[in-house]
Amino acid sequence: MSTKQRILDTALELFNTTNTQAATTNHIAKAMGISVGNLHYHYKNREEIIxxxxxxxxxxxxxxxxxxxxxxxxxxxxxxLVSKILWKYRFFYRELLFLLSRDPELKTRYIKDNIAHRQRIRIGFENLAQNGDLNVPYDNILEQLTDTIMLVLSFWNPMLETLGKEIDENGFEEATTHIRGAMRPYLTEQALDALKVFAES
Amino acid sequence: MSTKQRILDTALELFNTTNTQAATTNHIAKAMGISVGNLHYHYKNREEIIxxxxxxxxxxxxxxxxxxxxxxxxxxxxxxLVSKILWKYRFFYRELLFLLSRDPELKTRYIKDNIAHRQRIRIGFENLAQNGDLNVPYDNILEQLTDTIMLVLSFWNPMLETLGKEIDENGFEEATTHIRGAMRPYLTEQALDALKVFAES
DNA sequence: ATATGTCAAGAGTAATTACTCTAATTGTAA
DNA sequence: TTACAATTAGAGTAATTACTCTTGACATAT
Incomplete structure (x- = not known):
């Protein structure tokens, strides 16, 4: 693997186990047995690595x-699948707002991406409604469910940590249960049947 | 006001406008026009201030x-009322997981308090069910709603920021709307009537 | 009047951070 | 082989951080 990629891997490992402030570029270089100069040949600074x-x-x-x-x-x-990514890059969500406050470029970029992400989720719910998986007795239900997903995706793992629970790769199942619980009152018979089959498979 | 309290106030102001890492004890002292020595006479270090x-x-x-x-x-x-506090100490929730990872004592303490907090909310929901404000057609609904409240309380403002929305003192109304939306399928007629009166007052 | 504790100023500093710079080595294309 | 670029090592350093230490002012009790 290229040094450039190994730096990312090592940084990710250190960020996840401690935090981004504790893992300085000097630490990262030492941890992977290369020189500081080498690291800075590949990346201008820690911000760029993040x-x-x-x-x-x-x-x-x-x-x-x-x-x-x-x-x-x-x-x-x-x-x-998403839950695996949330676990792999858990440092990022753990420090999300802090990281954005320290790097204006990252902030701009993240917000742009996140708004687009929300939009996609919103459209996904509209599709579900059109497919007949979701009842929409009130107007704002799709907004409501979209907010729930956004909250859970970014902050479910952090919330578990604030309750003293150690998170792991599989810990996101509870989150899925939560999302399903939020959707439950609006699921149609058709959707419930499909989920029953899904659970048995 | 005592110097000791003024330090807290100034630190809070700086933490909220930038972040806890950018606001060093030296900065706090300079910002309020006292000496570093004086600040450290009152507080051992920034961790203690936080x-x-x-x-x-x-x-x-x-x-x-x-x-x-x-x-x-x-x-x-x-x-x-809670929303005012979340606004006043917004730096804390913005950096929550990061702060806990840097101060083990704070982490232990926060988790302990937070678990107790969750317990109170959970009991609150049980009371609502017993009062006849809440229907409980399935077992896990109270757990579900408790998780919703926990998520929203800690992370609603952070989530808004990740969508590029500036938060303010009143921005928590949306959060209340979200919570109400989550509870809506389970509210009894009695509760809905009471809320109608509440909204009109 | 003096002693004692509290509060404050500000100079000083060890440690750390976030790099830069130079020189050496390695790969690679002609 | 010989340029030449890419990669790497590691010494060195300016700036910052997170304090400590000494000295002094002020208030209060004896």
Missing amino acids: FRLYEQMLTENTLLVEDLPKNIVELFEHQK | FRLYEQMLTENTLLVEDLPKNIVELFEHQK
């Missing part, structure tokens, strides 16, 4: 998001 | 939480 890690995460994520889940089963299958 | 700010927030908060909301109207009235 930025590249964000872009890397995005690549892994948007690959998955490219085609929206078309029905309720696809939605929950999709969430399993 | 810890005291947390305790101060807790005092303001638990005063409110002492008696649980007994019905749906009290619940939403209570949330208005």
